[in-house]
Amino acid sequence: MASIHDVARVAGVSISTVSYALSGKRSIAESTRLRINNAVEQLGYRPNAGARMLAGTRTNIFALTAPFHAETYAPAHMAFVLAVAQASRAHDYDVLLLTQDEATSGLRRVASSRLVDGIIVLDVAADDDRVGVIRKLGTPAVFIGVPRDAEGLVCVDLDFEAAAALAISRLADAGHRAIGLIGHSPGVYARGSNFPPRFRDGFFRAAAARGIGTAFAMPERDGSSVRAAVDELYRALPGMTALVLHCEEAVQAAVMDILRERGLRVPEDLSVISACASFETDHFEPALDTIPLVAADSCTRAVELAIEQVAGPIAPRVELVPPRYLERGSIAPPAPLR
Amino acid sequence: MASIHDVARVAGVSISTVSYALSGKRSIAESTRLRINNAVEQLGYRPNAGARMLAGTRTNIFALTAPFHAETYAPAHMAFVLAVAQASRAHDYDVLLLTQDEATSGLRRVASSRLVDGIIVLDVAADDDRVGVIRKLGTPAVFIGVPRDAEGLVCVDLDFEAAAALAISRLADAGHRAIGLIGHSPGVYARGSNFPPRFRDGFFRAAAARGIGTAFAMPERDGSSVRAAVDELYRALPGMTALVLHCEEAVQAAVMDILRERGLRVPEDLSVISACASFETDHFEPALDTIPLVAADSCTRAVELAIEQVAGPIAPRVELVPPRYLERGSIAPPAPLR
DNA sequence: TGCAACTATCGAAGCGTTTCGATTGCGTTT
DNA sequence: AAACGCAATCGAAACGCTTCGATAGTTGCA
Numbered sequence: 001m002a003s004i005h006d007v008a009r010v011a012g013v014s015i016s017t018v019s020y021a022l023s024g025k026r027s028i029a030e031s032t033r034l035r036i037n038n039a040v041e042q043l044g045y046r047p048n049a050g051a052r053m054l055a056g057t058r059t060n061i062f063a064l065t066a067p068f069h070a071e072t073y074a075p076a077h078m079a080f081v082l083a084v085a086q087a088s089r090a091h092d093y094d095v096l097l098l099t100q101d102e103a104t105s106g107l108r109r110v111a112s113s114r115l116v117d118g119i120i121v122l123d124v125a126a127d128d129d130r131v132g133v134i135r136k137l138g139t140p141a142v143f144i145g146v147p148r149d150a151e152g153l154v155c156v157d158l159d160f161e162a163a164a165a166l167a168i169s170r171l172a173d174a175g176h177r178a179i180g181l182i183g184h185s186p187g188v189y190a191r192g193s194n195f196p197p198r199f200r201d202g203f204f205r206a207a208a209a210r211g212i213g214t215a216f217a218m219p220e221r222d223g224s225s226v227r228a229a230v231d232e233l234y235r236a237l238p239g240m241t242a243l244v245l246h247c248e249e250a251v252q253a254a255v256m257d258i259l260r261e262r263g264l265r266v267p268e269d270l271s272v273i274s275a276c277a278s279f280e281t282d283h284f285e286p287a288l289d290t291i292p293l294v295a296a297d298s299c300t301r302a303v304e305l306a307i308e309q310v311a312g313p314i315a316p317r318v319e320l321v322p323p324r325y326l327e328r329g330s331i332a333p334p335a336p337l338r
Numbered sequence: 339m340a341s342i343h344d345v346a347r348v349a350g351v352s353i354s355t356v357s358y359a360l361s362g363k364r365s366i367a368e369s370t371r372l373r374i375n376n377a378v379e380q381l382g383y384r385p386n387a388g389a390r391m392l393a394g395t396r397t398n399i400f401a402l403t404a405p406f407h408a409e410t411y412a413p414a415h416m417a418f419v420l421a422v423a424q425a426s427r428a429h430d431y432d433v434l435l436l437t438q439d440e441a442t443s444g445l446r447r448v449a450s451s452r453l454v455d456g457i458i459v460l461d462v463a464a465d466d467d468r469v470g471v472i473r474k475l476g477t478p479a480v481f482i483g484v485p486r487d488a489e490g491l492v493c494v495d496l497d498f499e500a501a502a503a504l505a506i507s508r509l510a511d512a513g514h515r516a517i518g519l520i521g522h523s524p525g526v527y528a529r530g531s532n533f534p535p536r537f538r539d540g541f542f543r544a545a546a547a548r549g550i551g552t553a554f555a556m557p558e559r560d561g562s563s564v565r566a567a568v569d570e571l572y573r574a575l576p577g578m579t580a581l582v583l584h585c586e587e588a589v590q591a592a593v594m595d596i597l598r599e600r601g602l603r604v605p606e607d608l609s610v611i612s613a614c615a616s617f618e619t620d621h622f623e624p625a626l627d628t629i630p631l632v633a634a635d636s637c638t639r640a641v642e643l644a645i646e647q648v649a650g651p652i653a654p655r656v657e658l659v660p661p662r663y664l665e666r667g668s669i670a671p672p673a674p675l676r
Numbered sequence: 677t678g679c680a681a682c683t684a685t686c687g688a689a690g691c692g693t694t695t696c697g698a699t700t701g702c703g704t705t706t
Numbered sequence: 707a708a709a710c711g712c713a714a715t716c717g718a719a720a721c722g723c724t725t726c727g728a729t730a731g732t733t734g735c736a
Contacts, residue, residue, distance in 0.1 A: 001452070003692055014716045019694060026695095029714060049453035050397065051692035053388025054721045064435070068420055074413040082406055085437045094448070095435045097402070099423045110432070114339070115387035222621075223595065250588060257561065283560075341722055352686045357724060364725095367684060389722035392691045 002043035010039035022047070058117045062093050062306060063110045065130060066122040067100040071187045073248050076278040076293070077123065080144065083299035084120050090300075091307050093117075104133045111139040118306040120144065120299075124155075125192040140309030142302040145194045152316045154309065156302045159320035160195050160276060161202030163291045166323050167244045167273045168206040170289070175333045176242040176271060178213040180233035182255060183246050185220045199246050199276060213237055219251060226254040241334035242271040245288075249279045256284050271331035276323075287328040297321050340381035348377035360385070396455045400431050400644060401448045403468060404460040405438040409525045411586050414616040414631070415461065418482065421637035422458050428638075429645050431455075442471045449477040456644040458482065458637075462493075463530040478647030480640040483532045490654045492647065494640045497658035498533050498614060499540030501629045504661050505582045505611045506544035508627070513671045514580040514609060516551040518571035520593060521584050523558045537584050537614060551575055557589060564592040579672035580609040583626075587617045594622050609669035614661075625666040635659050 008015040020026040021036045053059045064084050085095045098106040110116045124145030134141045143155040181203050184196050207214045215237035219229035245252045266272050274281045276293040308314050346353040358364040359374045391397045402422050423433045436444040448454045462483030472479045481493040519541050522534050545552045553575035555567035583590045604610050612619045612626040619628045646652050
């Protein structure tokens with residue numbers, strides 16, 4: 001394995017010159033740089049990661065703490081893990097994966113052994129053990145999600161409240177006065193994942209502000225539970241003319257099946273919006289208006305903020321990514337009578 | 339941040355004594371060890387990861403190359419990633435996540451910069467670009483899955499052929515002579531993922547050996563495609579009395595729905611086995627006999643083999659994990675007439 | 677009593693970088 | 707022609723650990 005010494009020897013310069021040529025931190029004559037680059041090429045030289053970590057001030061590794069439990073919806077989770085990995089690589093950072101059983105001890109370990117420069121926190125719960133650990137550690141960290149007490153933290157997330165308000169606003173503007181919401185399973189809310197309640201509360205608040213009637217159901221994954229949820233909404237809100245889906249793909253698909261089976265046309269009989277889903281919604285029949293949860297948006301920003309923190313402290317903040325709205329024709333004015 | 343010097347000073351010994359006390363590589367007086375441990379505790383000392391990598395011969399990090407593409411079934415993928423992470427931590431190894439867009443270049447990068455001690459390869463395709471790279475690199479590596487040309491590689495995987503044969507054998511023993519197979523979507527087979535064809539071929543081979551009639555369908559994820567697949571099987575194999583499911587959770591669920599909807603009782607009218615699924619199958623109604631794909635089995639073994647390779651070269655091999663069979667009462671002798 | 681064989685400990689030499697002063701050689705300015 | 711500034715390069719000191727080869731100090735045995 002070629003070292004910087006070998007490169008220096010082949011190029012006929014000192015090792016510091018090689019280092020500066022490669023880092024660009026001091027000016028180097030064009031001809032020298034060329035010789036060095038040739039030597040690097042010829043020897044297949046790659047700087048030794050360990051030596052770099054030791055001598056330099058950074059490791060170019062982020063820890064990604066991504067717990068995974070029974071309620072986790074794997075596709076969304078994967079999408080975020082992936083987005084963090086890709087965003088990190090774009091800044092020449094690698095990603096070290098920390099899992100559930102090591103959540104807090106692992107953070108302590110990688111931070112205090114100086115294995116990572118910073119931490120990206122995924123799947124943040126309202127009361128999250130990792131918050132306390134990270135506060136103490138003082139290692140640069142970015143939360144993707146917002147814990148109840150975000151004091152002193154740097155957080156990024158989709159603005160779920162605004163997303164819910166946006167859904168309400170679009171439907172209200174179309175004339176709807178009774179809107180149902182199908183959320184995640186009760187377990188998700190119970191576990192304290194931070195975003196489902198934020199969406200739900202935003203939904204109720206925006207609806208109340210516009211004097212709109214609401215109903216809310218939290219089905220499990222299975223078909224019969226979804227069926228019951230739809231029934232429940234119609235019972236609780238007999239004049240319901242619009243539905244907001246804030247749930248997993250399988251549940252959304254089941255809802256669409258049930259509507260079809262009951263002869264309810266979208267959007268003629270019922271307007272439907274899919275909100276904050278991290279999966280594609282254009283394969284539904286019909287395609288649904290969507291307020292997407294774009295993993296790359298939050299993750300890219302999170303990585304940027306982490307990089308900034310590696311360079312030096314930044315002000316704590318909660319950055320909420322504004323929701324977007326994709327029109328696909330699944331909302332219409334309510335039918336005059338049903 | 340406390341260094342080994344600080345520990346040595348506080349304990350009143352030299353740094354080499356501290357190092358030996360912590361690594362256990364030379365004998366240290368009990369009293370000295372105690373003083374050192376106290377100092378470590380008191381200072382909250384953690385060895386610097388970079389220094390360790392540089393001075394020692396290993397980094398205690400494995401690269402996990404886990405591509406993710408359109409055909410990837412996220413829950414299974416997650417299960418494997420997680421299992422690798424957990425098995426690695428059990429041996430004091432961390433896991434660096436490499437994604438699709440960096441598949442080969444990332445491997446080269448982390449291996450030749452000596453950032454990782456070894457590589458765990460997930461989601462192996464029959465013809466996988468990573469195989470060639472890894473052969474050249476000479477870095478310890480373990481494939482979870484078996485590429486077409488496994489010459490010189492260390493591979494671990496569930497024995498999918500044996501699993502298929504086991505399914506056939508159980509059904510044949512119960513008296514079935516016409517067995518259908520519902521596989522993954524055509525895209526999965528086309529992409530060259532290694533295990534679906536292995537299962538399929540094992541299925542046909544075992545059936546042929548016992549003179550059993552077969553039919554095979556590859557539905558997409560959506561309900562209508564699954565419905566068509568079931569129809570296709572019954573058309574191709576009118577006397578079909580048993581069904582083997584080797585597909586995603588949603589498809590298996592859809593199949594069960596369709597059977598119910600057609601008034602086909604399991605196992606009275608149709609015996610069903612769920613084969614090589616990495617998800618729980620006991621929530622289906624009725625619960626299905628299952629040959630599970632246990633991520634932890636393969637991953638634990640893979641990590642062990644990686645560790646062995648870090649210590650020194652081992653013989654190339656393909657280790658196939660024998661399938662297990664979970665009885666849940668979803669197979670019965672075929673009905674005398676239909 | 678002397679010497680071999682341990683045991684417990686120490687000192688120092690790396691490991692491969694980065695980075696902080698030099699130092700050298702030129703073209704400019706006065 | 708002396709003095710200066712700047713660009714290009716070098717040498718050496720860290721960084722924090724592991725590990726090899728000494729060196730005392732003890733024990734055991736002849």
